[in-house]
Amino acid sequence: METKAFQKVYTKIDNITKATVGLRATGVGNDELATVGGRLAQVVKLSGELVTLQVFAGTEGIATNSEVVFLGAPPKLNVSDDLAGRFFNAYGEPLEGGSQLDGEAREIGGPTVNPFKRKQPSELIATGIAGIDLNNTIVSGQKIPFFADPDQPYNQVMANVALRAKADKIILGGMGMTNDDFLYFKHVFENAGALDRIVSFVNTTDNPPVERLLVPDMALTAAEYFAADKGEKVLVLLTDMTLYADALAIVSNRMDQIPSKDSMPGSLYSDLAKIYEKAVQLPNGGSITIIAVTTLSGGDITHAVPDNTGYITEGQLFLRNDSDTGKVIVDPFRSLSRLKQLVIGEKTREDHPQVMNAAVRLYADAANAKTKLENGFDLSDYDQRTLKFAKDYSEKLLAIDVNIDIESMLDTAWGLFSKYFSKSEVAIKVNLVDKYWPEA
Amino acid sequence: MKTTGKVSGIISNIVIVKVDGPVGQNEICLVHLGDVQMMAEVIKVVGDKAYVQVFDSTRGLKIGDNVDFEGHMLEATLAPGILTRSYDGLQNDLEKMDGLFIQRGTRTEPVDYDKKWSFTPLAKVGDKVTAGDWLGEVPEYWITHKIMVPFIMEGEYIVESVAPAGDYTVKEIVAVVKDSDGNKYDITMVQKWAVKRTIRAFKEKPRPFKVMETGVRAIDTFNPLAEGGTGFIPGPFGAGKTVLQHAISKQADADIIIFVACGERANEVVEVFTEFPHLDDPRTGHKLMERTTIICNTSNMPVAAREASVYTGMTIGEYYRAMGLKVLILADSTSRWAQALREMSNRLEELPGQDAFPMDLSAIISNFYARAGLVYLNNGETGSVTFLGTVSPAGGNLKEPVTESTKKAARCFYALAQGRADSKRYPAIDPLDSYSKYLEYPEIREYLDTRMEKGWSDLVGKGKTLVQRGKEAYEQINILGDDGVPMEYHDRFWKGELIDFVILQQDAFDSIDANCPIERQKYMYLFILEICDKKFSFSDAEVCSTFYKGLINLFKQMNYAEWQSEAFDQYRVDIDQYIATKESKNKED
Numbered sequence A: 001m002e003t004k005a006f007q008k009v010y011t012k013i014d015n016i017t018k019a020t021v022g023l024r025a026t027g028v029g030n031d032e033l034a035t036v037g038g039r040l041a042q043v044v045k046l047s048g049e050l051v052t053l054q055v056f057a058g059t060e061g062i063a064t065n066s067e068v069v070f071l072g073a074p075p076k077l078n079v080s081d082d083l084a085g086r087f088f089n090a091y092g093e094p095l096e097g098g099s100q101l102d103g104e105a106r107e108i109g110g111p112t113v114n115p116f117k118r119k120q121p122s123e124l125i126a127t128g129i130a131g132i133d134l135n136n137t138i139v140s141g142q143k144i145p146f147f148a149d150p151d152q153p154y155n156q157v158m159a160n161v162a163l164r165a166k167a168d169k170i171i172l173g174g175m176g177m178t179n180d181d182f183l184y185f186k187h188v189f190e191n192a193g194a195l196d197r198i199v200s201f202v203n204t205t206d207n208p209p210v211e212r213l214l215v216p217d218m219a220l221t222a223a224e225y226f227a228a229d230k231g232e233k234v235l236v237l238l239t240d241m242t243l244y245a246d247a248l249a250i251v252s253n254r255m256d257q258i259p260s261k262d263s264m265p266g267s268l269y270s271d272l273a274k275i276y277e278k279a280v281q282l283p284n285g286g287s288i289t290i291i292a293v294t295t296l297s298g299g300d301i302t303h304a305v306p307d308n309t310g311y312i313t314e315g316q317l318f319l320r321n322d323s324d325t326g327k328v329i330v331d332p333f334r335s336l337s338r339l340k341q342l343v344i345g346e347k348t349r350e351d352h353p354q355v356m357n358a359a360v361r362l363y364a365d366a367a368n369a370k371t372k373l374e375n376g377f378d379l380s381d382y383d384q385r386t387l388k389f390a391k392d393y394s395e396k397l398l399a400i401d402v403n404i405d406i407e408s409m410l411d412t413a414w415g416l417f418s419k420y421f422s423k424s425e426v427a428i429k430v431n432l433v434d435k436y437w438p439e440a
Numbered sequence B: 001m002k003t004t005g006k007v008s009g010i011i012s013n014i015v016i017v018k019v020d021g022p023v024g025q026n027e028i029c030l031v032h033l034g035d036v037q038m039m040a041e042v043i044k045v046v047g048d049k050a051y052v053q054v055f056d057s058t059r060g061l062k063i064g065d066n067v068d069f070e071g072h073m074l075e076a077t078l079a080p081g082i083l084t085r086s087y088d089g090l091q092n093d094l095e096k097m098d099g100l101f102i103q104r105g106t107r108t109e110p111v112d113y114d115k116k117w118s119f120t121p122l123a124k125v126g127d128k129v130t131a132g133d134w135l136g137e138v139p140e141y142w143i144t145h146k147i148m149v150p151f152i153m154e155g156e157y158i159v160e161s162v163a164p165a166g167d168y169t170v171k172e173i174v175a176v177v178k179d180s181d182g183n184k185y186d187i188t189m190v191q192k193w194a195v196k197r198t199i200r201a202f203k204e205k206p207r208p209f210k211v212m213e214t215g216v217r218a219i220d221t222f223n224p225l226a227e228g229g230t231g232f233i234p235g236p237f238g239a240g241k242t243v244l245q246h247a248i249s250k251q252a253d254a255d256i257i258i259f260v261a262c263g264e265r266a267n268e269v270v271e272v273f274t275e276f277p278h279l280d281d282p283r284t285g286h287k288l289m290e291r292t293t294i295i296c297n298t299s300n301m302p303v304a305a306r307e308a309s310v311y312t313g314m315t316i317g318e319y320y321r322a323m324g325l326k327v328l329i330l331a332d333s334t335s336r337w338a339q340a341l342r343e344m345s346n347r348l349e350e351l352p353g354q355d356a357f358p359m360d361l362s363a364i365i366s367n368f369y370a371r372a373g374l375v376y377l378n379n380g381e382t383g384s385v386t387f388l389g390t391v392s393p394a395g396g397n398l399k400e401p402v403t404e405s406t407k408k409a410a411r412c413f414y415a416l417a418q419g420r421a422d423s424k425r426y427p428a429i430d431p432l433d434s435y436s437k438y439l440e441y442p443e444i445r446e447y448l449d450t451r452m453e454k455g456w457s458d459l460v461g462k463g464k465t466l467v468q469r470g471k472e473a474y475e476q477i478n479i480l481g482d483d484g485v486p487m488e489y490h491d492r493f494w495k496g497e498l499i500d501f502v503i504l505q506q507d508a509f510d511s512i513d514a515n516c517p518i519e520r521q522k523y524m525y526l527f528i529l530e531i532c533d534k535k536f537s538f539s540d541a542e543v544c545s546t547f548y549k550g551l552i553n554l555f556k557q558m559n560y561a562e563w564q565s566e567a568f569d570q571y572r573v574d575i576d577q578y579i580a581t582k583e584s585k586n587k588e589d
Helices: A154-164 A179-191 A209-229 A241-254 A268-276 A304-312 A352-374 A381-398 A406-420 A430-436 B217-222 B241-251 B266-275 B303-321 B334-347 B361-369 B401-409 B418-422 B442-451 B456-480 B487-504 B518-533 B541-560 B566-588
Strands: A013-016 A020-024 A033-036 A039-047 A050-055 A068-070 A076-079 A104-107 A143-148 A169-177 A198-204 A233-239 A287-295 A315-322 A327-330 B004-011 B014-019 B027-033 B036-046 B049-054 B066-073 B075-078 B117-121 B134-140 B143-148 B157-162 B166-168 B175-178 B184-187 B191-194 B230-234 B256-262 B292-297 B326-332 B373-376 B382-391
Touching (some): A033 A050, A076 A209, A104 A209, A143 A154, A143 A304, A169 A179, A169 A209, A179 A198, A198 A209, A209 A233, A209 A241, A209 A268, A233 A241, A241 A268, A241 A304, A268 A287, A268 B334, A287 A304, A304 A315, A327 A381, A352 A406, A381 A406, A406 A430, B004 B049, B014 B027, B027 B049, B036 B066, B036 B303, B075 B303, B134 B157, B217 B456, B217 B487, B230 B241, B230 B401, B241 B266, B241 B382, B256 B303, B266 B292, B303 B361, B303 B382, B334 B401, B361 B401, B382 B401, B442 B456, B456 B518, B487 B541, B518 B566, B541 B566
Parallel strands (some): A143 A287, A143 A315, A169 A198, A233 A287, B256 B326, B326 B382
Antiparallel strands (some): A013 A020, A033 A068, A039 B004, A076 A104, A315 A327, B004 B014, B004 B066, B014 B049, B027 B036, B027 B066, B075 B191, B117 B134, B117 B166, B134 B143, B157 B175, B373 B382
16 A cells, blocks of 8 residues: 555554554554554554554564554445455455456445334345245345354355345355355356356455454445445355454454453454344345354354354354255254244245244154154154155255245145145144145 | 543543543543544543543544543433334434434434423422422323422422413423422423432332233243333243243233343344334233333444443333333343443453453342332332343353343243244243242232132142143153053143143234233133143053143134134133043043
């Protein structure tokens, strides 16, 4: 970044830690950006004349006489329609060359939408995956993460969801993404001919971890531009929020803050909420839907990151390997979409809520039968049938490689019901059974 | 002269201000950032340095920026016109704000200063009055809003004059009172009160002796909440805290509902904004919104204002209580408030307690819950504030500081169990872990004897024992297998299930079942106990489960049928028939 005439330049740094530098300076604003020896930094603490700067890329090689230039403003992103189809780093600078962006410079991490001005989310987002559309329907304006172990194909699922959802813009915020995954996303979007709808802000594992902290705010500032200014339906993909939280922990540790649960900062809830709550249905028809990834450690959802996330987001999609079918499925028990009530049976076919519940209940009966079998007890005829049903249900509906529309999902479920059960065992309202029960 | 100061340090939303005069703990000040004035509260003073927490983002604030101290603590504005409004944590009216985004330093008036209210005097010239006494009244929707001697006025006064009946704005003088030294004070319809102080304008605070009915069977029948009592709902995410609180806010037998959305999801508040104006209050036929005030400080709004929001809600509740009304305050979730305290304490570099929460967390929570209660006002009328908070325990572990501190303070405990939520047994209130201390109060037992039936509290105990025995039988069956236990164990297990399915479980999304009036609860509970007293014999476990499944199905249909409708009565007949058939068959065998 070039030095401009009015900018203040300092060359005497008082103290240096791994992530911060301290110096005496005046007229500096809180959260303001600066460069330290050419690296981007942000003001994190002011005490009299002593200014503490967090250097995003770390302080390796910074000397006490390195040049510090204050830029007079917090981090900004130039927003315009030209964002579409471009790839940026965490600072909002174009990757792989390309021209700098023109457009209005907007502060990232800006103000909150007045809750009174929000609209109730009501538009269904179809993904073709029955584990989502049938059991955990996603609605525009919703925020929902995938809870997955690191070995599961969450990025692939997310890319599929993004491409099938009828969004006007897809904004990818990659944090600590491997370069391979980054290239994967790029190729998938390219092959689908969807590049003109995509904006990406990516911090790969090659980049310093602290830079990640800028990525969600960058992505959501771009999202707010398209949703609020242009009235577009925007889908924001954030992967992986656990790595984002790790970066928060690093910074808070270096700032000598007292850690709370799992070495995470005490403000973790507020920090995550600030990001997820940007999901919104706006009165102008624009919306921001956030689909994120929170990687788990051995499926443990009581860890501070998934736990705080669960309290903030409107449900979670839980990926699990199903040993019976050898496929990755969306776990019907531990997954939840809190907003599905707003659309199922209203925007979808009338039998949707009942079919969904009946199938999950029968699947639960199968789980009980399985336990019974493992404990060495005899299975009844009903138990046997639930087990067969569960295998089919898992393969034809829960597996993440399913891609059909919601009506077909419902018809498939009715088909399985009639194949294995009597009408009374399925226990769905009589008028729906009369209408949808497949005739033999 | 007002104290002023200059910014001398900034750490996130904590600002250190060098002051030129006296400052008070919790005093409010305005921090100037260009044209914007941001509210802040003093939380620590060291020499001439005041540490203030800013209720907004401090981005761009500089050393040397000006600060003005206001000479008072954070105050709520109390006047007619609070009902139906939606405030942020500092009582700014959200509806009056311009623009889609909340800009920093935005302030809007909590009440309408131009609107005229139809005033009727109650006090007469020469009356002796003290703080909280009623001078007159105005209709606010369907409630009678009392105009009181302001709570800050200490001692006794004589009424010098009262305005005649007529239309007045809140700022017009409606009465003049005189103290013993002959000083006169003008009284209007609006007063202010520091939110962190308890309003004590009442004669006496007895032990609660009535029950607040919520229409939720697992609460009213099994663990009733007292009017003027306190309770809390801890539960992991996805256990249904919010659905339960929404149900209570719609159905509770209260005059006023104050809904504090404290650090939770904005879309949940939007649901209240969207639904309440259209829903009718089943008891009065008025719109639900007309008895509701929303304090909304969602998770992405400033953290410091989140802490203020629960106090603002409580103060408004105490204000309406002083009018002799039944107020229910719901706060979702008090854990977020505790987390706000933690963030502050952390930035002040205080020595932390467990899980980095401040050491005095438990005391703060107890003091807050103690503000609820049923009171006898000076004129002998009763008013009450019932408080029900949710707690979001980290990792669903109830042994964390917020849950444990709240357990010491609140008298009712409604534990939401993950296991129940997973098997879709809603509301997921655990029947055995949950408790209501009020069931032990002689006052409440007496009340239930007349409201419900003689010996009701013992009947509740009996039901709990049946559920307990059912659970124990289930564990035995699981270990020993269906045929490894006596047949009686299966019967016990299914009687527990019968109570669970018919009484404890309730469909919050069904228009009839969602709200179960107390008479209906009594009827159903006695009916179920009657069946549980019967002895059935079964040839094997399969027959037993088929019998009870059939019975549960009939009862479920009965729960879905309108109270005392033809269909309802028919199900009663069907169930009696079903039981009689089984009994006669048993005799034949």
